[in-house]
Amino acid sequence: MTTETGPRRSDATRAAILEAARVRFAEDGYERATIRAIARDADIDPSMVMRYFGNKERLFAAASEIDLRLPSAGALPTRHIGAVLVGHFLDRWEADDVLNAVLRGGVTHPAGAERIHAIFKEQIGPVVAGVCPDPAEAPTRAALAASQILGMALARYVLKLPPAVDLTRDEVIAWLAPTIQRYLTAERPHIEGA
Incomplete structure (x- = not known):
């Protein structure tokens, strides 16, 4: 049985990191965007970004998942x-x-x-x-x-x-x-x- 703070909190943290990363990568580009700035924007500790995504490349890959919504x-x-x-x-x-x-x-x-x-x-x-x-x-x-x-x-x-x-x-x-x-x-x- 899951608690309110278990998976839901984890999903919310992951979503907050991804949203902050999307904004930061869009504004600063890949090279200038930092884990520290993304964590600050998501209002979490930088270690949490690393815990969820491992490194900046994996975070970028997750944050840049794009569905072009092309018709078949x-x-x-x-x-x-x-x-x-x-x-x-x-x-x-x-x-x-x-x-x-x-x-x-x-x-x-x-x-x-x-x-x-x-x-x-x-x-x-x-x-x-x-x-x-x-x-x-x-x-x-x-x-x-x-x-x-x-x-x-x-x-x-x-x-x-x-x-x-x-x-x-x-x-x-x-x-x-x-x-x-x-x-x-x-x-x-x-x-x-x-």
């Missing part, structure tokens, strides 16, 4: 998948500081890069495999699409390059969607001599 491949309109995906990602970037923190962390630290790899492999890969002409090409096609989507996210939300920031949502979709569409659904390009 069968629910996506193949003729307009480029526009749908670009719009979906714009909505996610603009509403989710954790996603921005993961992107910043992916550029500056191996733990962040690993999270991005896992997110794209587990969540984007199946969607791409469901719409591309040859599912064996899905990893390559997903990487090509990621280069455009992550590139825009980096320019618009992390580096805040004025021309990228100044584009309206509709303009970003109009520029990126045809490229994403081609990467995901066009026949493989013919390469001379191959």
